[in-house]
Amino acid sequence: MTYQSFYSRFLKANEGKQHYACHSHYYWPDVTRDAVLDYWDDSATYADEKWGFFFQTLVPELQRHIARTLNTSHPEQIVFASNTHELLYRILSCFDLSAPLKVVTTDAEFHSFHRQIHRLNEQANIELISVPTEPFDSFSARFEQAIVDNAPHLVFFSQVFFNSGYYVQDIERIVATVTNPERLVVIDGYHSFMAKPVDLSRLESRVFYLAGGYKYAQGGEGVCFAHVPKGCSLRPSYTGWFAELGALDKPRAGEVQYSQDGMRFAGATMDFTALYRLRAVFNLFEENDLTVEAINAHVEALQQTFLQKLDALKHPLLHRSALMIDNEATRGHFLTFKLPNAEVTASLAAQLREQGILTDYRGDRLRFGFALYHCKDEINLSALNDCTG
Numbered sequence: 001m002t003y004q005s006f007y008s009r010f011l012k013a014n015e016g017k018q019h020y021a022c023h024s025h026y027y028w029p030d031v032t033r034d035a036v037l038d039y040w041d042d043s044a045t046y047a048d049e050k051w052g053f054f055f056q057t058l059v060p061e062l063q064r065h066i067a068r069t070l071n072t073s074h075p076e077q078i079v080f081a082s083n084t085h086e087l088l089y090r091i092l093s094c095f096d097l098s099a100p101l102k103v104v105t106t107d108a109e110f111h112s113f114h115r116q117i118h119r120l121n122e123q124a125n126i127e128l129i130s131v132p133t134e135p136f137d138s139f140s141a142r143f144e145q146a147i148v149d150n151a152p153h154l155v156f157f158s159q160v161f162f163n164s165g166y167y168v169q170d171i172e173r174i175v176a177t178v179t180n181p182e183r184l185v186v187i188d189g190y191h192s193f194m195a196k197p198v199d200l201s202r203l204e205s206r207v208f209y210l211a212g213g214y215k216y217a218q219g220g221e222g223v224c225f226a227h228v229p230k231g232c233s234l235r236p237s238y239t240g241w242f243a244e245l246g247a248l249d250k251p252r253a254g255e256v257q258y259s260q261d262g263m264r265f266a267g268a269t270m271d272f273t274a275l276y277r278l279r280a281v282f283n284l285f286e287e288n289d290l291t292v293e294a295i296n297a298h299v300e301a302l303q304q305t306f307l308q309k310l311d312a313l314k315h316p317l318l319h320r321s322a323l324m325i326d327n328e329a330t331r332g333h334f335l336t337f338k339l340p341n342a343e344v345t346a347s348l349a350a351q352l353r354e355q356g357i358l359t360d361y362r363g364d365r366l367r368f369g370f371a372l373y374h375c376k377d378e379i380n381l382s383a384l385n386d387c388t389g
């Protein structure tokens with residue numbers, strides 16, 4: 001089956017290009033354009049009443065879609081923000097940042113966390129334990145051991161690492177090693193949400209899960225979310241007026257009140273256009289019975305075809321032995337090739353771009369992502385022969 005008709009506008013606007021940067025920024029389905037106009041129309045219709053309208057219609061619908069995708073039974077635990085950094089900082093603000101704080105994380109977290117935690121780490125009270133993701137085969141065991149050895153206040157890790165594509169399968173085992181219920185676990189799911197099937201059913205009262213619309217969820221920038229553990233009574237000090245919508249905690253003298261559900265981690269006024277776009281994508285997929293399992297199968301088949309075509313080329317830089325993750329079962333939706341150095345990588349990516357092959361790179365790693373709008377027959381790597389870095 002081809003899904004290209006969903007993306008006719010982006011595909012037409014980029015005719016002749018092979019877009020392998022979808023793991024960074026997915027093309028938007030056509031329905032998202034109508035969604036932007038719907039947002040405008042609803043804003044005009046409801047004017048001053050629009051927030052009530054959004055919170056009664058849009059927000060619960062989107063929460064339902066996301067909860068179903070994560071297989072959680074508590075849609076009301078989903079809270080939105082414009083980016084994951086805001087939600088992350090709100091979680092961090094639950095700690096007394098002047099008291100001792102131990103954090104176990106990895107050496108492969110995206111900048112939103114990496115930069116922020118390293119900035120905080122400039123304070124003497126923070127102890128940061130950063131577990132190398134490589135070698136990948138032993139990552140989970142080493143990460144679990146670091147948690148057991150250090151009993152951290154916060155555990156933060158990605159389900160798929162952005163700089164390799166390694167997919168952590170055993171998240172439940174990792175989370176189980178955090179035995180003290182007071183300690184926080186945050187999973188960065190940006191590269192797994194809507195790409196790999198995710199099942200938080202047994203973790204929904206235990207973990208924060210962060211993701212957003214810019215990548216595989218295809219709603220574009222401006223719509224990120226956190227699943228907040230059911231029963232969470234934390235009181236983020238970085239808080240805005242959205243956090244007191246709905247039923248509130250019992251009032252306590254001298255204390256600010258919070259919503260009882262995920263909204264306790266909300267901020268303040270934001271542009272909901274992106275939420276309209278994301279809802280339109282979910283509705284499109286629902287109407288077409290398109291599940292994450294089917295998306296994943298489509299992408300795995302594309303990766304296999306791409307690698308077979310690459311085998312035939314015998315390219316000096318791009319070949320299976322340069323692949324960071326060879327095992328499909330532990331790989332996200334992009335292939336990462338480790339090249340001799342950052343200069344060669346940048347130069348190869350630029351040469352590919354000139355040939356209409358769009359990729360992206362991080363240091364010495366070149367990434368090729370695969371999407372619903374790709375089709376096996378259209379993978380054409382012959383131009384690679386002219387690109388040697």
Ligand SMILES: Cc1ncc(COP(=O)(O)O)c(C=O)c1O
Binds near residue numbers: 083109188
């Ligand atoms: C693993 C991961 N987390 C988060 C993000 C986005 O972070 P933010 O929403 O803070 O911009 C990205 C974006 O590329 C990412 O790769």
